[in-house]
Amino acid sequence: VVPLLSGEVSVAAVNGPQSVVLSGPKKAVEKIRRRVPGRTKTLKVSHAFHSALMDPMLDDFAAVVGGLTLNPPVLPLVSNVTGRAETDLFTDPRYWVRHVREAVRFHDGLAATGAARFLEVGPDAVLTAMTGDRTAAAALRKGRDEVTTLLSSVGRMWAAGQHVDWTAVVRGARTELPTYPFQRKRFWVDATTGATDPAALGVGPADHPLLRTATDLPGAGGRLFTGRLSLDEQPWLADHAVLGATLAPGSALVDLALHAGAASGVPHLEELTLGAPLVLAPSGALALQVAVGPDEDGRRAVTIHTGHEDGTWARHASGFLTATPAPAGADLAAWPPPGAQPVDVSGAYPAVAERGYHYGPVFQGLRAAWRAGDDIYAEVALPEQAHADAARFGLHPALLDATMHATLPGLLGGEDAATAIPFAWNHVTLHAIGATALRVRVRRTGGDAMALELADVAGHPVMSVGGMVGRPVSPDQLAAPASPVGGALYEVRWRPAPASVSGGALPSVVHECVTPDGDVPAVTRALTHEVLAAVQHHLAADTAERLIVVTRNAVAESPDVAQAAVWGLVRAAQAENPGRIVLADLDTGAAVDVAALSAVDEAEFAVRDGAVLVPRLENVAEAGAEPPDFGDGTVLVTGGTGGIGAVVARHLVAECGVRDLLLTGRRGPQAPGAGELVEE
Known part of the structure; x- marks a missing residue:
């Protein structure tokens, strides 16, 4: 960008290989922006920091800093001015004046740390999104519970290999996960030290939230992008379900095609036809491939496939990309549109849920709607938790999907229409990236087809869609793929405890559950309320002793219903307070031997005829048992x-x-x- 700069505009920050911030007078910045259409976004800031517009305040600022006492940092500190680790520089008042005026070298600073993991300590996840493929987490996030966010970030660091002193993080933590000793039977492959950096694997980074690698194909000149899709790695996709099936939205496939096209020199999507719905199972992952073919008369084919662990592949989309841009997008600066009548959308999502569209928080983006003749206008926005990802997509799939919500049956008419999903997209052009809120115009072009114009909150074009056609879909078409587990059926079975679970008595106190007389619902309520009070009292005492909750026949073949309910209650408390509560189930009439119970180092166990049994997960087929026969029972x-x-x-x-x-x-x-x- 340096050759584009005038004397008025400065490079304010270098945040990554493809992320640069410019600062200066608005007109001068806009002039540069027009020279790189579709590749910029506007940041909301109070001043044009790190530009010549800061010069009038530098002398006053230097006087203020000159009156402060500046000490060398105690911890290693990387300068955002030099991009290197510094010590004495921070005690020079002139350094802080440079900090206001010169560019922020965040990208250089990341490399200078030599670190593999980053924890952002600040009011929101602003920098985390700019760390690229490195492991990063934010200790705080705007609008989220502080304790949950902090513990989640520490847990992410621990899962990535960082040592964590859990006794300092969680008061009373005394055990390492897992909470019971594993038997000497391994269910996982030993870790290897293979390369994970794309360059070390002979490919390049894809720079997209759903893709990991990009590589040129030899010979014909194609290009291949790969990644993984799963609800574990992209949990926000679980917020998009149609007729009960978790479905990757067509907007995500459009964004994948546009990204692959931009990286291949053909940034405009001439057409994209969707094939098999991309259904995501509750567990397991799908291999993702986006392929761009060689140039053929100015067009390049694009296909999107997913692969299963059994080696089978499914094609979900195919189309063509071109280098010829579509006409410039519509100007939606006049807002709301003159003459348009407002439409109440307060009950939009319950209404469309009755038609089979089930949207979670990330996809509930419709904020307002208007109707002018056959045209529909709408305002849509991403929730705060999705803002960090928005800059990494061309246009976040949840935001693009929300642009069509005002047209769904049951909201603005078409109550008799069938449940439909996008089938074909034509002439899609991305004018600007990273939007978190949009103005939308939807125009019917005949039948089930519609054209969309998307603009930012100032009315500047963001995306144009020449045509989008939907098609009806049925539950059978959205049947989830087979589980990658391989169809194994597992069951919890009680087995004799290994000798390793018994040893010296652990400090413990016992609460014995006695089922009172009465009808089952009343007895269950009374007993669970009693146990709840005992558990709360024990946890509030913050003692080093374990609480052993003793039940009778709660996990027997013919269980005491009230006592069984105690296990459900206490298990929830155990999950929140690991290592502090134990469940022990005894035979009716068996004496409570506190010393013997305290010697068992298990979270759950049963004592039958003096023998200690513990629950273990077993493969039903391997155990030689048939699936259960339920007969005619409910x-x-x-x-x-x-x-x-x-x-x-x-x-x-x-x-x-x-x-x-x-x-x-x-x-x-x-x-x-x-x-x-x-x-x-």
């Missing part, structure tokens, strides 16, 4: 309307022959996908 599935519960329900019907199901859940029939699951 099978109760708690959480049965959720994602995992729905899978269990389908398995019970299809594989176990169950014909009488009772599905319960916190949201009951109102849970997303519950109605469709019942019909299925």
Whole structure:
């Protein structure tokens, strides 16, 4: 960008190989911006820092800093001015004047640290998003619970290999995970020291949230981009479900194609036809490949595939990219549009949920809507938690998807229309990147086709879509792919405890549960309230002793219902306070031997005829057992309307022959996908 600069505009920051900030008078900056269309965004700041516009205040600022006492840093500190580790420089008042005026060399500073992991200590995740492929976490995030965010960031560092003194982080923590000794049977492959840096693997970085590598293909001149898709790595995708299936939105495929095209010199999407829906399973990951073909008369083919662990591949989209830009986007500066009538969208998402569109917080972007003749206008915005990713996408898929929400059946008409998803996109041009809020104009062009014009909050063009066509979809078409686990069925079984779980008595106190007389609901409430009070009292005391909650026949083949409920309650408390609470189940009439119970170092165990049993997860087939036969009985599935519960329900019907199901859940029939699951 340096050749583009005038004397008025300065480089304010170098944040990454493809991330540079310019600062100066607005007109001069806008002039440069027009020379690089589609590659810029505007930052909201109070002053044009690090530019000549700061010069009038530098003398006064130097006088203020000159009156301060400046000491060398105690910890190693990298300068944002020099991009190197410094010591004496920070005690020079002139350095802080340079800090206001000169460019921020954040990218150089990252490299100078030599660190593999970064923890951002500040009011929000501003810098974390600019660390590239490095492991990074923010200790605070705007609008999120502080304790949860801090502990999550520390946990992320620990998972990445950073040593953490958990006794200092979590008061009372005394054990290392996992919380019981593993048996000498390994279920995972030993770690290797293979290269993870793309350059070390002979490829380049893809610089996209869903893609990891990019490489040129020899011969014909194609280009291949690879990545992974999973709800573990991209949890925000779980907020997009259609007819009960978690579905990667068509907007994500459009963004992948545009990114691949921009990196290949053909940034404009002439057409993209969607094939098989990209359904994401609750667990496991899909290999992702975006391929750009060789140049053929100014066009290059683009395809998007995902691969499963069994070696099978599915094509989800194909189309063509060109270097010829579409016409400039519409100017939506006049807002709201003259003559447009406002539409109430306060109940939009419950309304469209009845049609099978289930959107979580990240995808609930519709803020306002208007109608002018056949045209629909709308305002959409990303929630705060998605802002950090917005700059890494061309246009965040959740924001692009939200531009079409005002057109969904049940909101602005078309109540009888079938549930549909995007099928074909034509003439898509990205004018600017990194938007977090948009103005939208949707114009019907015939049948199910529509054209979209997207602009930022000032009315400047962000994206143009010449045509988007939807097609109806059914639950059968969105059937989830087979689980990558391989179909194994697991079950918790009680086995004799190994000798290693018993030893010296651990400091413990015992609370014994006694089922009172009465009807089951009243007895269950009374006993669980009693145990809740005992657990809360123990945790509040902050003692080093464990609390052993003793039940009778709570986990027996014919359980005491009230005592079994105690296990559900205490397990939740155990998850929040690891190592402080133990569950022990005894036979009816067995004496409570505090010393013997205190000698068992397990979170859960049962004592039957004097023998200690512990729960272990086993493969049913390997254990030589057949799947359970439920006969003609009713099978109760708690959480049965959720994602995992729905899978269990389908398995019970299809594989176990169950014909009488009772599905319960916190949201009951109102849970997303519950109605469709019942019909299925």
